[in-house]
Amino acid sequence: MLDSNPTFPALNPDLFEAPTQEKLSVHAPSRHPPRFLMLYGSLRERSYSKLATLEAARLLQAMGGEVKVFDPAGLPLPDGAPDTHPKVQELRSLAAWSEGMVWCSPERHGAMTGIMKSQIDWIPLSSGAVRPTQGKTLAVMQVSGGSQSFNAVNQMRVLGRWMRMVTIPNQSSVAKAFSEFDEAGRMKPSAYYDRIVDVMEELFKFTLLTRDVSPYLVDRYSERKESAAELSNRVNQKSI
Numbered sequence: 001m002l003d004s005n006p007t008f009p010a011l012n013p014d015l016f017e018a019p020t021q022e023k024l025s026v027h028a029p030s031r032h033p034p035r036f037l038m039l040y041g042s043l044r045e046r047s048y049s050k051l052a053t054l055e056a057a058r059l060l061q062a063m064g065g066e067v068k069v070f071d072p073a074g075l076p077l078p079d080g081a082p083d084t085h086p087k088v089q090e091l092r093s094l095a096a097w098s099e100g101m102v103w104c105s106p107e108r109h110g111a112m113t114g115i116m117k118s119q120i121d122w123i124p125l126s127s128g129a130v131r132p133t134q135g136k137t138l139a140v141m142q143v144s145g146g147s148q149s150f151n152a153v154n155q156m157r158v159l160g161r162w163m164r165m166v167t168i169p170n171q172s173s174v175a176k177a178f179s180e181f182d183e184a185g186r187m188k189p190s191a192y193y194d195r196i197v198d199v200m201e202e203l204f205k206f207t208l209l210t211r212d213v214s215p216y217l218v219d220r221y222s223e224r225k226e227s228a229a230e231l232s233n234r235v236n237q238k239s240i
Contacts, residue, residue, distance in 0.1 A: 015224045026212040034207045037098035038069040041105035041116030048143040048177035053104045055187045059200040078121040100137035100207040105152045112152040133163040135214025139203040141172040148175035170202045
């Protein structure tokens with residue numbers, strides 16, 4: 001049985017807030033099309049992760065979204081070039097622009113590719129007062145050369161959580177991807193294609209639901225407390 005008079009550490013009443021439904025009410029919801037950034041993890045000429053990503057992009061556009069696909073060719077290895085590198089700046093600008101993302105990687109040696117991880121590593125957790133990925137939606141997909149697997153999508157889910165993104169429940173894993181696309185690079189009708197439709201539809205819905213309230217969803221007492229302490233220290237130092 002719970003203690004009827006428990007003792008907890010003191011909370012700062014100026015910083016602590018009990019969550020309320022009213023805070024989720026948006027008086028002027030966004031009217032622009034949801035903005036999606038697509039990342040894929042292969043540089044092969046016939047890249048199945050790229051082809052799957054392009055199918056997903058077409059679906060998001062058909063639903064009314066604005067979509068941009070990042071080409072990882074020419075992106076240097078993390079820490080292998082300055083942040084001012086044009087491809088790094090392009091990727092970071094797109095990450096800041098987006099309201100949702102799709103990450104699609106091949107599975108290589110039971111994991112996502114280094115190309116996929118490099119793109120994610122170049123996106124900073126914070127840039128000044130801005131967190132480029134915090135509160136944004138994410139869908140994860142993978143393609144495999146053999147039987148169906150979920151190693152890459154599981155890894156990307158961990159990264160999405162670390163980047164403080166709202167990773168949707170649904171996901172896509174395309175087995176024997178070489179047999180799922182025609183000569184023109186379009187995906188053939190199949191249960192795998194239907195799943196990608198499901199995932200993109202869910203991503204679109206989650207983005208509409210969260211994009212205007214994401215600052216409230218990811219607001220944390222511990223961070224408000226830390227920021228208040230830093231501000232207090234700066235004020236005290238100036239007064240000395």
